[in-house]
Amino acid sequence: FENQTGSNVGGYCYTNTAGCSVSGWSSTGSNGTVVIGANSGAWGTPSSLANSLGGLGNIVIGLQGNSSTISQTLNLDANSLIELSWYDAGRSNWSGLQSYSVSFGGKDLGTFSTNAGQGWSQHQLRFTASGSGLLEFRSLNLGSYDRTSFINGVQATATQVPEPQSLALTLVALMAVGLVRRRRSA
Numbered sequence: 001f002e003n004q005t006g007s008n009v010g011g012y013c014y015t016n017t018a019g020c021s022v023s024g025w026s027s028t029g030s031n032g033t034v035v036i037g038a039n040s041g042a043w044g045t046p047s048s049l050a051n052s053l054g055g056l057g058n059i060v061i062g063l064q065g066n067s068s069t070i071s072q073t074l075n076l077d078a079n080s081l082i083e084l085s086w087y088d089a090g091r092s093n094w095s096g097l098q099s100y101s102v103s104f105g106g107k108d109l110g111t112f113s114t115n116a117g118q119g120w121s122q123h124q125l126r127f128t129a130s131g132s133g134l135l136e137f138r139s140l141n142l143g144s145y146d147r148t149s150f151i152n153g154v155q156a157t158a159t160q161v162p163e164p165q166s167l168a169l170t171l172v173a174l175m176a177v178g179l180v181r182r183r184r185s186a
Contacts, residue, residue, distance in 0.1 A: 001025070001059040001152065004035050011040030012062075015070075022061070022070070029068030029139070036060050036150070044092035046150050050119025056087060056152045063100045063139035064148040071136035074104070078131045080158040085124045086137075090114035091148035098147035099140040105133025111140065114149040122153075129158070 006013050006020030013020035015032030027033040038047035038058050046052075046060045061070050076082070082104070090098065091114075099113040102125070109125050137151055 001035070001061055001154075002057045004059050006035075008035070008037065010042050011037035012043060022059070025070050025072050027068065027070050029065055031065070031068070033068045033070045034062035034064060034148070036062050043148070043150075044094070044117070046089060046091075046152075049089045049092060049117065049150075052089075052120050056120070059152075060089075061137075061151040062091070062148040063137060063151060064098065064141075065139055065145045066141035067138055069136050069138045070151065071134050073132065074129070074135050074156060074158070075132045076129045076158050077160060078129075080129045080131075080160060082127050082129050083124070083157045083159075084109075084127070084135070084155070085122060086154040087120045087122050087152050088112060088114050088118075089120045089150040089152075090116050090118035091146070091150065092117035094146045094148065096147045098149045100149050100151075101136075101138045101140060103134075103136050103138070104129060105131075112149075116147075120150075120152075 001022050003023035013035050015021055015027040017031060020035055022035055036043045036046060038060055039045055095116045097113050097115050099111055101111045102109045109127060
């Protein structure tokens, strides 16, 4: 999220106002998604939360309200095995639980929650994609609009999963090599 553009008054901006955006990511919601400086006191200084890792950078995303999203299209081959990881934390200067969902290509991958002041935690998911699709983090408002889940360090790694026909052909070839070796040794 380090490539942020637009006005960042007070250490934050909303993606649907002030021309604020994050390179490669899109967002929705009435105000959009909040882009926050990691040291923003207005947001409880996300970088000061427990387990904060220096490698998370200077910008975090805040999911708040009802259905604000941050998303990115992943261009993938069919049968790609995706290893997805990210960090989350809870806004410390606002009380309550905030939840968000993670999905790919319209398929729900899970719902996660952060509590007020919760330190940074890493999450990891593995799934097989049938091709390109939209990776989306969506807020699920459980109360006050200002409850916020911070998101950072999103990484998706794709590897190709062999098709069953390829696996069967490889198995037949290995069996043939084994038979040839067996005959030579006999």
